Amino acid sequence: MKKAFSKKNLWGAMPEPLKKLAGLALSPIPLSYLIGKKFRDTSALILSADKWSRKQVDQYHLSKLKDQVQIAYNKCAAYRKLYDDAGIVISSLQTLDDFKKLPFIDKSFINNNIDDLLLVDKNGSDVDYVTTGGTSGVPLTFYINAGRSQIEYAYLVDGWKRAGFKLGDIKAVLRGRVTGAKNGLNRSYDPIFNEHYYSNFHMHETDMQSYVSHLQSLKACFLHVYPSSVYQLARYIKKKNVEIRNVKAILAESENVYPEQRKFVESVFNCRYFSSYGHSEKLVAAGECEHSSNYHIWPTYGYLELIDEQGNVITQKGQVGEIVGTGFMNKVMPFIRYRTGDYAEYVGRYCDKCKRNHLIIKDIRGHNVQEHLVAIDNSTISWSAINMHDDTFDDVVKYQFYQDTPGVAVIKVVTNDKFSEIQAQRIVANIGGKLKGRISVSLIVVDDIALTNRGKSVFVDQHINVSTGE
Structure with a gap:
């Protein structure tokens, strides 16, 4: 790369x-x-x-x-x-x-x-x-x-x-960084920028419980997020009737922001x-x-x-x-x-x-x-967190994740003539490295990937109800 x-x-x-x-x-x-x-x-x-x-x-x-x-x-x-x-x-x-x-x-x-x-x-x-x-x-x-x-x-x-x-100022971040687990908490810390990173690859209830506990331990802070990640966390907080008082504002980027999600998140964090x-x-x-x-x-x-x-x-x-x-x-x-x-x-x-x-x-x-993938524990992982910005998909013309089983996903790729088995293995290894066992991935080469009726690509062809895991 x-x-x-x-x-x-x-x-x-x-x-x-x-x-x-x-x-x-x-x-x-x-x-x-x-x-x-x-x-x-x-x-x-x-x-x-x-x-x-x-x-x-x-x-x-x-x-x-x-x-x-x-x-x-x-x-x-x-x-x-x-x-x-x-x-x-x-x-x-x-x-x-x-x-x-x-x-x-x-x-x-x-x-x-x-x-x-x-x-x-x-x-x-x-x-x-x-x-x-x-x-x-x-x-x-x-x-x-x-x-x-x-x-x-x-x-x-x-x-x-x-x-x-x-x-x-202190920031708590849910934006796709791969973090290591410490004492049961998937978190890393950047001392220069004063940023606490939580893993939005790990969004099971036990993970979110640990994130919320750590978040509550911080002084006044800002929450830097993907819109889908903070929405998922807010739903958990609402469900558990937890009160968060130290978040001064939500700083959202990289995905569409939907009015109903914005309103819900603001009501949960009161900011x-x-x-x-x-x-x-x-x-x-x-x-x-x-x-x-x-x-x-x-x-x-x-x-x-x-x-x-x-x-x-x-x-x-x-x-x-x-x-x-x-x-x-x-x-x-x-x-x-x-x-x-x-x-x-x-x-x-x-x-x-x-x-x-x-x-x-x-x-x-x-x-x-x-768009989301569903992990083996039925928690969801935003596609924005998985999207690669390096040479992982070199010689791939189109690609799409297909999923019909929690914890298992297939990467469909349309390739050019230069694509090799070594590149296929690298894609699986790089994506798998981000997912860290949450989802087992495999790859198949296909002739084409269909677009929607509006000519748009669906990056996750999801056949699981992401709210229920079924």
């Missing part, structure tokens, strides 16, 4: 005992300095942009977009051919309206032209290789700079601040539920406003457009369209007018409550739906 030499990757690979020692040694240093200069610079830019006028936002976007297009045209053969074939004269792009003349791209364009989209050597020490699922079930593969982590974290923290979070939007491609990102559940698009992260079925940009309140993104973060492989397959409703370009000149959307519906 191609993984860059970066602080994040090194820290993630460090054994917990070494992390504990490092935490003690580094504790006198402010966390913002430990994270890095890119984090501090990005945080300052975000704060500045919150006060920008609409004219300043538009000027920033135009400058960034012109640079992106010029660099892509000059250095990427795939973009040069795309724009030449469309009759686009790059020098004529002088306004944001001119930018709408550029053709859209999608996952197949990236996958089919990956080597002709690179701005730098893909084998460089600061380049990460990424794969992700997506709406069609076809894995997307691309390259991105490893230094993005500091930048990305600045936006996450800015969104969390709207919920009252301060850098270094605000904040959601953020983003994706692996790092094109656009948004966090909910302090005053509503509407999403504010960060103007310095990327450029978002909502388009209708004819490809026209939506500017009317109440209309729903597909999210198209142009990212400013990826210095390895530019994504320009990329169709994400996610949808949202247009709200406006100014918030009269927080006074930000941000593009505002709501009711985001993305491809990471809350």
